Amino acid sequence: xxITFPHIGNxxxxxxxxxxxxxxxxxxxxxxxxxxxxxxxxxxxxGVCIPFKLNLGNMIEAxxxxxxxxxxxxxxxxxxxxxxxxxxxxILRDMGYDVTMMLTGLSEHKLKGFLNLLRSVSNNAPWSKIxxxxxxxxxxxxxxxxxxxxxxxxxxxxxxxxxxxxxxxxSLQAIDDASDYHxxxxxxxxYGEEMSGVEVIPDYKPLKILVVGEIYVVxxxxxxxxxxxxLGKLGVVTNRxxxxxxxxxKGLFFNPLGIDQWRDVHKAAMPYLKRDIGGDGWETVGEKVxxxxxxxxxxxxxxxxxxxxxxxxxxxxxxxxxxxxxAIYCDEQTSKAGMxxxxxxFTDMIAMKKAGCLSQ
Amino acid sequence: xxxxxxxxxxxxxxxxxxxxxxxxxKLGAEIIVSEDTNQKLxxxxxxxxxxxxxxxxxxxxxxxxxxxxKCDKILIPVxxxxxxxxxxxxxxLALPDLAKxxxxxxxxxxxxxxxxxxxxxxxxRQIYSLGKHFTINPFKIKAAAEYAxxxxxxxxxxxxxxxxxxxEAIDLLCKGKSIEIKEMGNDGLTIGIAGHPYVLHDEQVxxxxxxxxxxxxxxxxxxxxxxxxxxSNGNGHTRFAGLAxxxxxxxxxxxxxxxxxxRIKVDGIIGIMAFACGPDSMMMSLVQRQAxxxxxxxxxxxxxEHTAEAGVVTRIEAFLDMIxxxxxxxxxxx
Numbered sequence: 232x233x234i235t236f237p238h239i240g241n242x243x244x245x246x247x248x249x250x251x252x253x254x255x256x257x258x259x260x261x262x263x264x265x266x267x268x269x270x271x272x273x274x275x276x277x278g279v280c281i282p283f284k285l286n287l288g289n290m291i292e293a294x295x296x297x298x299x300x301x302x303x304x305x306x307x308x309x310x311x312x313x314x315x316x317x318x319x320x321x322i323l324r325d326m327g328y329d330v331t332m333m334l335t336g337l338s339e340h341k342l343k344g345f346l347n348l349l350r351s352v353s354n355n356a357p358w359s360k361i362x363x364x365x366x367x368x369x370x371x372x373x374x375x376x377x378x379x380x381x382x383x384x385x386x387x388x389x390x391x392x393x394x395x396x397x398x399x400x401x402s403l404q405a406i407d408d409a410s411d412y413h414x415x416x417x418x419x420x421x422y423g424e425e426m427s428g429v430e431v432i433p434d435y436k437p438l439k440i441l442v443v444g445e446i447y448v449v450x451x452x453x454x455x456x457x458x459x460x461x462l463g464k465l466g467v468v469t470n471r472x473x474x475x476x477x478x479x480x481k482g483l484f485f486n487p488l489g490i491d492q493w494r495d496v497h498k499a500a501m502p503y504l505k506r507d508i509g510g511d512g513w514e515t516v517g518e519k520v521x522x523x524x525x526x527x528x529x530x531x532x533x534x535x536x537x538x539x540x541x542x543x544x545x546x547x548x549x550x551x552x553x554x555x556x557x558a559i560y561c562d563e564q565t566s567k568a569g570m571x572x573x574x575x576x577f578t579d580m581i582a583m584k585k586a587g588c589l590s591q
Numbered sequence: 592x593x594x595x596x597x598x599x600x601x602x603x604x605x606x607x608x609x610x611x612x613x614x615x616x617k618l619g620a621e622i623i624v625s626e627d628t629n630q631k632l633x634x635x636x637x638x639x640x641x642x643x644x645x646x647x648x649x650x651x652x653x654x655x656x657x658x659x660x661k662c663d664k665i666l667i668p669v670x671x672x673x674x675x676x677x678x679x680x681x682x683x684l685a686l687p688d689l690a691k692x693x694x695x696x697x698x699x700x701x702x703x704x705x706x707x708x709x710x711x712x713x714x715x716r717q718i719y720s721l722g723k724h725f726t727i728n729p730f731k732i733k734a735a736a737e738y739a740x741x742x743x744x745x746x747x748x749x750x751x752x753x754x755x756x757x758x759e760a761i762d763l764l765c766k767g768k769s770i771e772i773k774e775m776g777n778d779g780l781t782i783g784i785a786g787h788p789y790v791l792h793d794e795q796v797x798x799x800x801x802x803x804x805x806x807x808x809x810x811x812x813x814x815x816x817x818x819x820x821x822x823s824n825g826n827g828h829t830r831f832a833g834l835a836x837x838x839x840x841x842x843x844x845x846x847x848x849x850x851x852x853x854r855i856k857v858d859g860i861i862g863i864m865a866f867a868c869g870p871d872s873m874m875m876s877l878v879q880r881q882a883x884x885x886x887x888x889x890x891x892x893x894x895x896e897h898t899a900e901a902g903v904v905t906r907i908e909a910f911l912d913m914i915x916x917x918x919x920x921x922x923x924x925x
Binding site: 280315536544 | 640641643644645669671676677678679680681682684685687688689691692693702704838839864866867868869870871872873875876877880893
């Protein structure tokens, strides 16, 4: 039994940290690349969204490396994500691969479901071991997000363009290599100091942009073509509504206790969208409403044909809170040059708006 | 003076219109249904929403727009779930808010949310809050709701027992038009069509698919003709028998129907879906795979506002020719 799991952003580092102490035989699929995408588009249904395609591409590449069990999530909901596994399984079978899906319903079983999944892949390891490795994985996830937040903040300020990104890449590797809490803490401190210590432009007042949208394309730099890095290069500080560690902590720990971590956002969205429409659509509308005044603009990322985000995008122009929004659809056809041009135009326009040049 | 309630002839209209009509008319409202879909209406609807919205929603917005000066209120129900933990597509859940956001000067919207997963009490409260717009007498609302439910059951029964399409059944129930019952010939082809009623039965959207097939002398089966309960062989169970766990509310029209067609061995299956339809993008692929493994010819038609009619006609002709030829060859071999 060799386990694999599809990528989402840098989550593989955290999942590795969970599986390593349990002695699981696993393969990490190669990071998303051109081949993943072309395999994925070749075998996926035509109109399906990019997260499905990339996940399938990961699975195919992992199966080629000898994986036969795939960890995946399901759920009940209106979004397609909860049903991916069924179609992906069929496609892999039709391709002649004999794979077994190991599933957990994140929306129903929450934390317990995920721990049970870990237990089943680890051949019934003792609970103490499972919980401790899970906790270490979460710690790594938090460290990853801390590094990312710092990098996205500092990139706008650096004098020598292109110093932060290599540092950030190195920090990911170092976090991956850290084997215990002590070394993890040291890595975070070391790279944190190094990144905050780069030479900065004095008295620079950057634009602030919030990145929102569907969770997969927001978290995955391959799917969104490094949108945050590109914005950083243009001298913009970015923040986002979704970080995997926060999402996991709040979604798995607080939600089962009946605490709605998005309450403010939902409340803000109420006048324009009265109910949860699945995916992250409700949150997107709410984020626009509550971020007005705190940010100069918003980049809305969505996979092409995404149902909730498409609806959110239709509704957003009607809010009375006025925040410039740039919608970027991600699919296999999106080109980086086109996206960069749009980002440049967008940042120019919000800079002009901020300076009062667009008074009419 | 009675209140004029507009109902857009799109999306859920095909599934629930007799029920809504019965309920509202019992409470003394006057029903106005928007005109048949036409190209102008589609283009108007499409111009109001972002371009990657699916065609049925664009059509829906066009209908809401066309109703806006003809009635006092528009009924836009939200059907979230009709069985436990099976939810509807995200687009359906946002319809009232979407209409409010994109249609300029929209008439006040009557909303009602059906959510089976939240229990009966929630449903009753929703029905009562809808009925309150017309009468303050709760008993009258209850009676109207019961009558509406009966009508809905009758509507279902007609489609399955008499093999009528939804549009024919609506004509029969609500307009009193009589339908000539056609004898199903044994010699012709039987083609099953998998697809949502709002794509299949909207003649403008499907480019008269049903009429064209009938004109070609083909017996057609549509999803609503599938019997609700399985027969002794377990056939005709539209609720995703065997193939897949029921995930989306309205996907029994696609996967359930596809399942039924492969079990009763039709001569061919046509899957019709709207471009950018989220659920269908995955479900149609399941039907296709199933048809493939059962060795039944399958054709997938994807429609959008730019689809050319001539292209659809050519593909239907080619598909039928192919099936006829294969059938003849098989008979010669025997």
